[in-house]
Amino acid sequence: MKKFLFSMFMLAGLSASAQEFKPFKVNVSVGYAKPFTSAASGGVLIAIEPKYGLSDHFDLGLRLESAFVARGVVTNGQTVTGDVGAFGSYMLTGTYLFGTGGIRPFLGIGAGAYSIGGAGTVVISQNGQPNQDITFVSDTKFGGLVRAGIKAGHFVAAVEYNAAPTTSNRLANTTINSENAYLGVKVGFDIGGGRK
Numbered sequence: 001m002k003k004f005l006f007s008m009f010m011l012a013g014l015s016a017s018a019q020e021f022k023p024f025k026v027n028v029s030v031g032y033a034k035p036f037t038s039a040a041s042g043g044v045l046i047a048i049e050p051k052y053g054l055s056d057h058f059d060l061g062l063r064l065e066s067a068f069v070a071r072g073v074v075t076n077g078q079t080v081t082g083d084v085g086a087f088g089s090y091m092l093t094g095t096y097l098f099g100t101g102g103i104r105p106f107l108g109i110g111a112g113a114y115s116i117g118g119a120g121t122v123v124i125s126q127n128g129q130p131n132q133d134i135t136f137v138s139d140t141k142f143g144g145l146v147r148a149g150i151k152a153g154h155f156v157a158a159v160e161y162n163a164a165p166t167t168s169n170r171l172a173n174t175t176i177n178s179e180n181a182y183l184g185v186k187v188g189f190d191i192g193g194g195r196k
Contacts, residue, residue: 019053019055019056019196020056020100020195020196021053021056021193021194021195021196022053022192022193022194022195022196023052023053023054023193024050024051024052024053024192024193025050025051025053025059025190025191025192025193025194026048026049026050026051026190026191026192027047027048027049027050027051027061027156027188027189027190027191028047028048028188028189028191029045029046029047029048029049029156029158029186029187029188029189030044030045030046030047030186030187030188031044031045031047031184031185031186031187031188032044032045032184032185032186033045033067033068033069033087033182033183033184034069034182034183034185035069035070035071035179035180035181035182036179036181036182036183037071037178037179041069041070042069043067043068043069043070044067044068045065045066045067045068045184045186046065046066047063047064047065047066047184047186047188048063048064048065049061049062049063049064049093050062051093051095051190051193053193056097056100057096057097057098058094058095058096058097059093059094059095059097060092060093060094061092061093061094061095061110062090062091062092062093063089063090063091063093063110063112063145064088064089064090065087065088065089065091065184066086066087066088066089067086067087067089067162067182067184068085068086069085069087069182070085071085071178071180085116085117086117087114087115087116087117087162087164087180087182088114088115088117089112089113089114089115089143089145089162089164090112090113090115091110091111091112091113091144091145092110092111092112093108093109093110093145093147094108094109094110095107095108095147096108097151102152102153103150103151103152104150104151104152105148105149105150105151106147106148106149106150106151106158107147107148108145108146108147108148109144109145109146109147110144110145110147111142111143111144111145112142112143112144113140113141113142113143114140114141114142114143114162114164114165114180115138115139115140116138116139116140116141116164116167116178116180117138139167141164141165141167142165143162143163143164143165144163145160145161145162145163146160146161146163147159147160147161151190153194154189154190154191154193154194155187155188155189156187156188156189156190157186157187157188158184158185158186159183159184159185159186160183160184160186161181161183162181162182162183162184163181164180164181164182165180166178166179166180167180
């Protein structure tokens with residue numbers, strides 16, 4: 001075990017000494033979130049992501065993001081728009097940056113928890129029965145993301161597909177699904193990082 005720990009510290013020390021870029025940075029971004037459900041409306045998102053560069057090309061990070069959108073539900077093939085709700089996410093991320101110049105494209109993935117807010121209701125009508133108000137369920141589920149973007153100096157622009165899982169409610173004999181996946185388009189900047 002001691003040999004393993006010693007080897008890991010030596011590897012970390014060698015990789016840090018070979019870097020042209022400062023390893024620690026914090027990304028702050030704002031943008032637009034668009035759910036994939038047809039009746040759901042887009043909204044605003046905000047994110048903060050501390051990152052550590054294991055090399056000049058690979059960053060590990062922790063993305064904390066909130067997206068505020070009008071959720072949509074599907075029941076009996078009919079899509080209904082609900083009130084504005086929030087998605088919170090806590091994702092471990094890995095990002096690969098290409099090149100070493102001033103403008104660097106990147107690709108990344110992430111995995112973690114999506115906290116899906118339960119605020120808001122929708123009105124559902126079924127087969128001539130009286131309308132019923134359905135409250136969205138609040139849930140936390142495991143999901144993932146895929147991202148692509150470009151970094152120019154400290155400026156960052158990205159597009160992210162957020163695979164937030166579907167949540168469901170039951171109304172009598174009907175299942176009401178809320179599809180929560182959304183696309184995030186964001187711009188921001190890195191605090192720290194850059195060339196040594």
